[in-house]
Amino acid sequence: MSTIQAYTDAARPAATASNLGLTIFNTTTKDINVSDGTGWRVYEDDATTANTLSLDFDGSDRLDTTYSMTSVQSFTVMWWMKSTDTSNYICPVADQTRSGSFKEGNLTVLRTSSSSGFYIIFGGESGGASNSKNGVTNFNSLCDGDWHHVAIVFDSSGTYTNVSIYKDGSLAVSQDANQTNGWANNNKVVGTSPDNFTFGDRDVSVSRKPYTGKMDQMAFFESALTGTNISDIYNSGNGGDLLALGFSPDAYYRVGYYSGDTNSDGSVASAGNNILTVADYSGNNNDASQATASYKPTYVADTPWS
Amino acid sequence: MFVLPTVGLGVIATLLDSSFTIEDTDTESNILSTTPTNPSGEVTIKFGTDTYDLYIYDGSAWYIFNNDS
Numbered sequence: 001m002s003t004i005q006a007y008t009d010a011a012r013p014a015a016t017a018s019n020l021g022l023t024i025f026n027t028t029t030k031d032i033n034v035s036d037g038t039g040w041r042v043y044e045d046d047a048t049t050a051n052t053l054s055l056d057f058d059g060s061d062r063l064d065t066t067y068s069m070t071s072v073q074s075f076t077v078m079w080w081m082k083s084t085d086t087s088n089y090i091c092p093v094a095d096q097t098r099s100g101s102f103k104e105g106n107l108t109v110l111r112t113s114s115s116s117g118f119y120i121i122f123g124g125e126s127g128g129a130s131n132s133k134n135g136v137t138n139f140n141s142l143c144d145g146d147w148h149h150v151a152i153v154f155d156s157s158g159t160y161t162n163v164s165i166y167k168d169g170s171l172a173v174s175q176d177a178n179q180t181n182g183w184a185n186n187n188k189v190v191g192t193s194p195d196n197f198t199f200g201d202r203d204v205s206v207s208r209k210p211y212t213g214k215m216d217q218m219a220f221f222e223s224a225l226t227g228t229n230i231s232d233i234y235n236s237g238n239g240g241d242l243l244a245l246g247f248s249p250d251a252y253y254r255v256g257y258y259s260g261d262t263n264s265d266g267s268v269a270s271a272g273n274n275i276l277t278v279a280d281y282s283g284n285n286n287d288a289s290q291a292t293a294s295y296k297p298t299y300v301a302d303t304p305w306s
Numbered sequence: 307m308f309v310l311p312t313v314g315l316g317v318i319a320t321l322l323d324s325s326f327t328i329e330d331t332d333t334e335s336n337i338l339s340t341t342p343t344n345p346s347g348e349v350t351i352k353f354g355t356d357t358y359d360l361y362i363y364d365g366s367a368w369y370i371f372n373n374d375s
Contacts, residue, residue: 002329003348006364023326025349025362030369032362043371046359049338050367244341244366258370259338306367 015040050306051241053256053269054080054216055199055278055297059088062201062210062295063278067220067251067286068095069106069197073156074224075189077107078233079199080304081150083143083213087114091209092150093218094202095195106195108202109152110209111139118165122154123177123187133183137165137173143213147304149234155224156188164227169234171227197251199288200297216303217242219249219282239305243281252282256299264296271301328353328360337361338368 009028013019015035022035032043055063069075077093094108108121117139123131142148151166164174177183199218200211219242225233232245242249255261260279261269269275274296280286290296330337330352342350342363350363358373 001342002327002351003345004326004351004362006344006347006349025351025364025369027349027364030364032360032371045362045369046372047370048367050369240366243339258368259334 012040047258047268049258051216051239051254051256051303052306053261053271053299053301054082054214054303055255055275056214056300056302057200057211057297059085059210059212060295061297062290063199063215063253063275063288063297064290065197065199065251065253065280065286065288067197067280067284067288068195069189069220069222071190072222073161073188073190074222075107075154076151076221076223076225077109077219078149078151078221078230079218080147080216080239081142081213082145082147082215082302082304083211084145085212086140086143088212089113089209090211091200091202092211092215093197093199095197107154107189107197110202112209115140118152120152120163122189123161123185131161131177131184131187133177133181136163136175137167142167147214147216149239149304151225151230151233153224153230154189157224160186161188166227166230166234168237169231199253214300214302215297216255218253218255220251221247222250235305237305249282250284251280251286253278253288254281257281261299263299264293269299271299274298331355334359334361 004023004025006025006027009026015038017037019035020037024033026033030045033040089112091110095106110119112119117135117137119134120136121130121132149168153164155162160176160178162176165172175181178186199215202209242252255278256269262276263269263273264276266276278288328351333356334354337352344350344365352361354361360371362369
């Protein structure tokens with residue numbers, strides 16, 4: 001393995017005749033520095049795979065993925081979010097469509113009023129048959145203007161699906177979804193005839209619940225991650241790339257990642273530009289996009305971690 | 307008559323000591339899919355065989371230096 005020395009800007013040695021040609025990586029500026037015998041010559045980096053961009057949803061935008069769950073009983077969805085919207089109904093993620101037949105039961109996450117908690121729907125395909133419950137935990141605590149990590153785990157290994165919501169790596173609530181706990185029915189998560197998942201809204205034309213704020217590092221797992229998994233991913237707020245952390249999501253939107261994510265003109269993703277493609281880095285090729293120009297989220301240089 | 311230069315070996319040794327070759331070469335996609343473990347105080351550098359760019363991994367992300375030629 002080839003390596004070169006690395007220094008912070010402050011710890012970098014003086015460039016002198018004795019170290020002419022010394023080549024280092026400056027960990028402060030992320031540039032290559034070469035000693036010319038009297039000073040440092042700087043070679044700036046042109047791109048990075050660091051997490052430098054997230055998506056901004058303006059209250060009208062939505063990101064349409066091409067990922068739909070297969071027939072699974074256990075499932076995990078997670079994302080980072082930053083919002084100050086505590087007054088509107090919002091839907092950060094859903095596979096619901098109300099175009100044509102009304103389907104909301106595969107998996108939809110909502111805040112249905114300004115003061116409610118999570119309203120989670122799963123386990124059915126029509127409105128009347130879906131499993132849902134309001135007020136599972138306080139959604140507004142996520143909308144304080146700071147970045148927060150949200151993970152919702154559906155563990156169907158028991159008699160009933162256990163729904164666990166994690167905020168910033170810690171368990172906020174965990175309960176079995178059965179009728180005695182106030183859920184609509186006892187159906188488990190099953191992805192029969194699913195729709196593709198959407199972030200930032202649940203529907204284009206009917207009863208929209210658009211999200212206003214930023215989202216980053218959205219991921220789906222067709223399994224129930226453990227509390228330790230979620231804590232490791234949150235990493236004390238330092239986050240981390242899921243693949244680098246050793247996880248294997250079934251769909252993974254890093255957002256603004258070098259080599260794959262693009263602006264609306266096809267160039268490499270950069271801040272201030274609307275999306276063309278937000279790539280799925282799970283290896284399953286479930287890329288995301290938005291066909292309607294006015295609904296396109298925008299890349300923004302604001303991330304929960306870098 | 308061949309005369310061994312008195313300072314030649316030293317110069318050669320110095321050149322050999324300071325020579326630097328990037329041993330790790332691969333395509334960009336293969337490079338970016340790896341997460342090398344860096345020795346303390348060092349970073350990994352690789353060369354892209356399809357892009358001719360340089361790639362440095364700082365322990366959390368890759369930094370890309372484009373080939374400008």
